[in-house]
Amino acid sequence: MNPSVLAIVAVVLGGAAASLQAPTNAKLANAVGSPVNAALVSFAVGTAVLAVVAFLMQARPDFATVRSAPWYLWIGGLYGAAFVVAATWGVPRLGVATTIILMVAGQLLLSLVLDHIGFMGMPKQPISWGRVGGVALVIAGVVMVRKF
Template identity: 50%
Template sequence: MNPLLLGALIGAFISGCFIALQAPTNALLARGVGSAVNAALVSFAVGTIALLAVALAFGARPVPGVIRTLPWYAWTGGLYGAVFVAMAAWAAPRLGVTAFLMIAIAGQLAMALFLDRIGAFGLPRVEIGPMRLLGVGLVLAGAFLVRR
């Protein structure tokens, strides 16, 4: 197997594990700091410090000329993350981590199908065929069964 593909698969799996850890961790933080919004703020502050340390360690620097050419919506990724973190901190204690993530995964897959279909943000277009819909349906059915 291609080492880059293997690295991407392992990284995706670990990222998924971290998403599952994020909801209960931020719910605990929300209880301590008084609200889901405060928890998201603290979470993003810690994440910013961690990313700054990694960027400094690897010598990653933004390229000013390229930054100015980006469309406005290229800057909105952090907003999506902030909504997810705050919602996870608020909803996970009410729904349970599994139910919250099941519903979040349903939203992710629905949006992913749409984004693939239109080739959003310069990514290649991927048609929504019956097998893709069946695959998404099976993932959702599995998530539902885990909740039962």
């Protein structure tokens, strides 16, 4: 399979999983008492699953290299935690579709800036009217999903 097609399929499935995760964690928040507790349980389960997958794939991190990485490379989980808690809290108040599309809009807005500056050495992709228009269409989608 073409690597680009495989990447597209993986990302679409990951997005679908996020849509499933949000209402699941919202229900879990009711059971465990808060969105933060639900996120904690969610991350614990995710960590256990990743440990099993890493074991099965015989993926062994080089801990010396990991320890020597700059501090800001260690905080990726912080962003994931913010995402999960926000989704867990937002779904019962806004619905699944509105929560997810608002999250996508937030991701796209910041992504335009990160692409433009080549954040963390990523390839630069200048902000263009077409890219801004694409984000505007997503934001229009937020309004349509919310109002209609």
